[in-house]
Amino acid sequence: ELFDPSRFSPEAEAARSPHAYKPFGTGERACIGRQFALHEATMLLALLAHRYRLVDDCDYQLRIKETLTLKPEGFTLTLAARTPADRAAVRAALAVLPGSDSGTVDDTATDDGLPTRVLQGTGLLLLHGSNYGTCREFAERLADEATGLGFTADVAPLDAYAGALPADRPVVIVAASYNGRPTDDAAAFVEWLNTARDGAATGVPFAVLGVGDRNWAATYQHIPTLIDDRLDALGAHRLLPRAEADASGDLSGTVKEFTAALRTQLLTHYGDPESVGASAPASEDTGYSVTEVTGGPLDALAARHGLVPMTVTEAHDLTAEGWPRPKRFLRIALPDGVGYRTADHLAVLPANAPAAVERAAHVLGADLDTVLALHSGRRASRDTLPVDR
Ligand SMILES: Cc1cc2nc3c(=O)[nH]c(=O)nc-3n(C[C@H](O)[C@H](O)[C@H](O)COP(=O)(O)O)c2cc1C
Incomplete structure (x- = not known):
């Protein structure tokens, strides 16, 4: 019953059986929403920590409430919006952490005595x-x-x-x-x-x-x-x-x-x-190139992942009007040549909120009717920007 986050330190986790803690079930009954839940929780925490300082202004003492999940009963926090000064303090604190130089690879050729290319035809x-x-x-x-x-x-x-x-x-x-x-x-x-x-x-x-x-x-x-x-x-x-x-x-x-x-x-x-000793093969394109593309914005993405668009033929709420967590009924027409077996996945590619898109376009000075594709040079990192789509 003790709230002790140190039980989840990497050392503590390594010291016990991985079967001792199964927060998302296991085997055939394992939760398929696990990765989504973890991402959602991480994003929410990051968003809160980015925008606010969390202040416990009533010196809270833990009381556990157990329903479906464990919760601290009656726990409230006051949120104080972070100021530019707060942000500067956090940046300064992070800058001294090891590995905080954001780890860009130095892939310029090093003089390691190795050949710089392989035999032709390898x-x-x-x-x-x-x-x-x-x-x-x-x-x-x-x-x-x-x-x-x-x-x-x-x-x-x-x-x-x-x-x-x-x-x-x-x-x-x-x-x-x-x-x-x-x-x-x-x-x-x-x-x-x-x-x-x-x-x-x-x-x-x-x-x-x-x-x-x-x-x-x-x-x-x-x-x-x-x-x-x-x-x-x-x-x-x-x-x-x-x-x-x-x-x-x-x-x-x-x-x-x-x-x-x-x-x-x-x-x-x-x-x-x-x-050996020769300069590495010249890479002509070292950055990103941007081209205008025709076709729908999802075409490249669909081709990359082998997606087939489907048509929704029926959609309505299964839950009563006003229910806070609505569940939807969707009937979808399978295109020719596409089968379905129980447990096949359906990908939903949601559109970004129009207001957010307009704001980004405005900030970037982009015309919303233009479709752009980013292509990465061979040596440019693909980690941060969505490329080839
Ligand atoms: C439902 C589900 C089950 C997973 N099971 C395991 C697992 O048993 N062991 C593991 O190391 N990673 C597991 N992962 C993590 C994936 O292997 C990891 O996200 C990986 O990047 C997926 O690669 P992919 O995008 O090429 O399919 C699981 C992820 C999901 C969504």
Whole structure:
């Protein structure tokens, strides 16, 4: 009953079984809204902390109220809007924290004695296990990097290689887990790994970048770990240790470290000795380019994720008028050639609030009828701006 946040310190969490605390249920009954709930809570806290100071002006003593969830009973806070002086104080405090230089990669060529490009015609295969696109995007980014080093890079889903991996070029795998299971594009590959005979991956040079979320403590990094272990057991040759990128931790920091380590390994094993000391291949486009595009604003996004627009044929409230948490009934026409099975996902791409869009357009001096696309140069970071859509 004691309110003790230190029970959730990383050390305390590491010291107990991941099965000791299951706030979102588990197994078949695990909550599919978990990631959304965590994002929503994080955003709300960030918004409040950004705009207000929270003041406990009645010296509150904790009394727990337990209904569906635990709540502090009768707890109120006064909000005081942050002033520019408050913000300056916070910025000053943050500036002295380690790693606060926002971690831009210095990817200018370093004089590390390594070749700066690979032998012409060297292939690289990037495979992803991805449901929502994070791992696919990382794989594509790594392909961009590799192309810059002179590789002929191919990107494909893991399932395209269920049954056999090529041994004539390095294979880099970027994979996620969902409740400990493989993504839809990696199920056959994982099945093959689990049943393959000894030696089935002999000599395949590989590296695994695992993407996961520590909130799924009991099955954190389950699939990338399995892939890494099984490839090793089947005789493949590990180029570098598996990386664990944590969506609730320093995801992009881990990805950057992995990218740098991979670059070193690839140049060490596949580099063109004649390129040692040469300047790195010139990258012409180092920033973002903006072009005007035609077609609907969602076309590029739809193409990227294989989305099919659908028509809502019926929509009405299921809850009584005025009910504070309305539930809606939607009937949707399936387009030709599209099937539906129970538990398939439906993506809703909501429009931004028109007032917010108008304000942004006004501030940027943009005409609202113009459709723009951002393209990132090979070496520009894709972390912050939405590109190619
Ligand atoms: C429903 C759900 C279940 C998840 N289960 C796990 C898990 O068991 N282990 C893990 O490490 N991460 C888990 N995650 C986190 C995802 O692996 C992580 O968000 C990853 O970035 C998704 O990659 P993708 O966008 O390429 O599909 C889960 C996420 C969701 C939404």
